Structure formats: structure tokens, C-alpha cells
Amino acid sequence: MIIRGNESVLVQGITGKQGTFWSGHMRDYGTNIIGGVNPKKAGTQHMDLPVWGTAVDAAKEQAIDASILFIPPLGVKAAVLDAVEAGIRKIVVLTEHIPVQDVMYFVAAADEAGAKIIGPNTAGLVTTGESMVGFMPAFNERIFKKGSVGVISRSGSLGTLICLNLVQEGLGISSFVGIGGDPIIGTTTRDALEALDRDADTTAIALIGEIGGTMEEEASEYAQTMTKPIACFIAGSAAPAGKKMGHAGAIVMGSRGSFASKKSALEAAGVSVEATPSGVARFLKEASAS
């Protein structure tokens, strides 16, 4: 789930307001956008790019490595299934508030086809200086400067803050992987950690988690095997007790999912868990000096 500059990107929902705005930003950043999809505008041009009726049609004319969706919640399932059928292997789903049964459906379909969903409810992917597939402020050099720290975040706004803190400490970012804030997501913390561990351009990792779910606990099992330094911040230690957590949902996890559970699992795996985002940057600065 690291995006490279040479990878071709399709924008599903390119003609809408956000699709247009962010496609412009992505293209300016250097993302290799090859066109977009709008079933009602097939055969036209938008921003000097071809528009196809479906991703499947687009894939007949072009090799497509990745797709990004600017699609409202109830249309996402059909759009992702279209992308999967087109053989696209990286599918970035930005949309929030997609019905969960739809998410389970398209995540399972993607899995079976060997495609990877990033999100839903993600700010997307950035490889500094190469490509952005999402809506991160990658073009702002105070926030995204080329470097060797890989960043994993469930939140776009907090991910932005972490990148800023890293740059303020004189470090830089190799790749940003926004995995998304929904309870069910395609790419987990552990998946992202494995990808950054394999990435030759990444020498250290900032792992930004949140309370709820058990992804950080599962990632800690892998973190234990790694030699690259990892610093972590878990948002939500001061959050009021979750209103959202369903009754039966709670038992499946047992005590896992709380701030304390995540902190102890990560620390047992040798990950430094910091009290503030700026602490993450300071830790990685020291680690890079030693």
C-alpha cells in the first residue's frame, strides 16, 4: 500500500466538486492520473483527461494500478466492485459513513481478487515527492518533506500533525499510509506496518493509532519482529467512555481495545508509546541520531 510515482491512477467521481479540486492537487503534485469515471459523462474530457463510463471500460484502454473514489456513501459499493472487476489492485476509499454491510461486502470481494482496499474513511496515501492518492496537504513543504520516516495513521488531521512535527524536528517522510477511521477497513495497521518494514526508503516508523478495535494490538505482534525503530501515539486516552461501542461488540474483544491494552501490547513489543504527537517526533529524532 505504498504508492509510487510511476503508478497510474484512475479517479472515480472525477467530475464532482471534490473530485475536480483534489484531482488538480494530485496532478500538480505529480500523481500519474490517467483519467476518471462518471457513468453519465463517458467519452467526454474533464481537466484534459478522458472520462470513462466504468473502471472496467477504462481498464480496456489503459493499464491502471490504483483507483481513488470521490463517491457518496451509498454509491461506493458499486464503484469499488467496478474497480475490482477492472483488475485494479489498490483502491483508495475516502468516503465516510458507508453502510458497514457494504464495506464488508467490497472488502471481501477485493480480498478474493487480490486487490487491496485502503480505507474507508481515509485521507489516502502519499509518497513524498512522488505521488499522492488522497487528500493530504502533501504539497505543503512544512508538513511533507522528503525523508525516511514512514507514517501510519487512522486519521487525516492527526496524520497531518504528526508529519508536521516530524518536519519541525528536522526529519522527513518517506511514505504516509492513511488506513482510515472506520471500524472495518481493508488495510489494517499491521498490513501497513509490514509494507513499511519492507520499504527500502523507510528507516523508522511513526505509528498513530486510536482507541477502539484491536488493530494496534495485532500490529504489535508483528512489531516485535522488526528492527526499524517505531514510535507510537494512541489518541483517545482522555476520551469519555465510548457511547458507540455495542454490547456484544465489546465481548468479542474482551479488554482489548482500550488505551491501556494498546499501550501495554505495543510496549511489550518494544515500541515506544509517547504521550503527545510531538513526543513521537522527538523520539524518532533521537533514534536517527544514535
Place this chain on the structure above:
Amino acid sequence: MNFEEHAAKPLLRAAGIETPKGEIARSANAAAQVVESFGAAVVKAQVPTGKRGKAGGIALVSSPQEAQSEAARILQLQIGDHEVSSLLIEEQVGIEKEYYLAILNDSASKGPLLLFSSEGGMDIEEIAEAHPQALTRIELDIRSEPDLAFFKDRLPDVAEIGGDQLAELAHKLYGCYQTIDAELLEINPLVLTTKGSLMALDCKYTLDDSAIKRQPDLAEQGTPDKLTELEEKAKALNLKYIELDGNVGVLANGAGLTMTSMDAIRHYGGEPANFLEIGGESYRYGKEALELVLSKPGVKSLLVNFCGAFARTDVMTEGLIEAWETLKPEVPVFFTIHGTGEDEAIDMVRTRLGLDSYDVMDDAVKAAVEAAS
């Protein structure tokens, strides 16, 4: 969105799952009248929360007089945050044995998870604790249409339940779960009656909030979350607002950054008064957001923490400054603004409010905590 028992049970019946005969009563007299025709009955408080039995919200009655007095008692109760205003009166059922059955959205397996236990009648937490060996977990692929044979194959043999009743019921429940976009659909207890059939004595149903838009009729049957007046106002604007007990107001964008702002306030010795999140599509409501955060009494300082990715900090800041100029609050405010639109935003704060935006979030948080103490 949670559903009260009386609103959830008709959904089970529509799926062919048997429930006891019941009627709603909103007064002690009405309860007595229902029992007049039912005979022995159960009187159950209707509130969107669990633990009703432990709170005294459920009573077995055998006469209209008893129904009258028990109903009067229960209608005075407060269970959790909820005052009891209606009762479900159901015919008593002869119970042979109790079980637990539920289907829920499971993050770990990224699909529906069916849970069955041959030990029912207590909370699932207690079942998992006391009888883990009696708990069957079946992970489902939502794309498949599991048939009766699938459930027969996966569910344990429960000797006392006749025929394929259990598998049939699970099959129906799964269909129901899909039809009504459930996040959780739980029957506890599921009972084997003395007549040998399975019946849902209680039902807990949570509708996936993200599916409300495609289930508008269904959503009208549910019970909206209980909110304070200000939380209600925020919700109407699509803003997420939560009240807390401290004295530092928090205005931030995005769930992650909002939580982080609260964590940092506590880390530096303060307590958040409330928080308002204006991320996503609602970033245009800076003005309304400020009014909300400041309208809570006891806010002694305000932290404004914007990190714009999708959300444009210039748009959020402009709305906020406009509100500031109208409201002219005396509360000291501390800005820390980064990301999309930051140059314009920081410049606006400087020229129109005469304030600087803190370069480092921690410094803004420390200043806000100090000003509040």
C-alpha cells in the same frame, strides 16, 4: 441507532421468528387492562438500554391488580439515563430452557459474526466469562447466501431442540440482519418453550447509523440518542459536540485531532470543558461551532487546533473569526493552525484578531491550560 424491544420484535416476526403476544401500555390502568385479557403476563420497561431486569424494570404478574401496581412502580423508574414512559406487556411463556443467539458486525473478521450459546439468559459478557466452551462463533461471508444446510452444519447439536428448528431460526435471523442493516441483532434469551418450539423472549437491535439514509422508514421506529440541548444543536449542523466537566474549550477538526487535543490538555494538567469537531464536510460551520463551544458555562479558555488535510483551515478560520467579531467573547483563545490553507488562515488571525498562531501544538495547549487555571 438503538431500538427498544417493542420496536425490534415486529422485525423478527416479519422474518418468521416467533415472539410472545404483547401490547404496549403507557399507564398502570392500561397495563391492568391488557393483563385482564392475557392472564399471567410479564411487564417490561421500554428503554433503549440493557440491564432492565437488574434495575427492577421487569416484573412477572398474575392478575390485573398486580399488573396495576407493578406497572405504576416501573413507570416511576429511571434506568440508566432513561425515564420509563412505556411498558411492553407480554403473555407469560412456559420455558424449558434458555439460549443466546446474535449476529453482529465483527471488525476482526471483517464480516458478520454469529454467536450462539446453549447457556442463555445472562449477559453475553457473563456467558463468555463463565461458559466460554458453550459459545459457538460462526464467521460469515456477507457475499454468500448461506442456506439452511450451512447453519445445520455449523451450529452445535442441541439435544432438547427438536428437528432443524435452531438452524431455521438462525437462517431467518441472518436474513433479517441483512434486510434491516443491523450492526447488532441479538435474541437473549432465546427460549425453548414447554410446547417444544423456539421463541425470542427479548430482542436487541442496533441499526447501523451509516445505513439510516437507505432505511428511512425503519429509522423512524428507533430511539435517537439522548442529547443535551447543545449537542442537539450541533447534530442538526452535522457537527460532533460532546460536553465534559473541565474548563478548556476545544475546537478542532477531525476525530483524531480532536481526541489528541483533549489528551494533550490532560497531559499538560488541564481538563477539557467540551469538544467540537468540525471535520469532513462540515468544515464550513466555523461560526456555528464557536457559538456552541462558548455557550457552555464555565469555559475559561479556548484552544483552536486545526490541521487541514481535506478540511480547509482558511475556510474554518474565516467562519470562526466572523463569529468572534460578532460575539466579542472575553475568553482568551489560543490558535494552532497547520495544513491546507494555513497561510491565509494564520494571516487572518493576525490581522483581524491581533493574535499569533502557535507553531507547535503543545505550546498552544500549555497556554490554554494556564489561562484557564
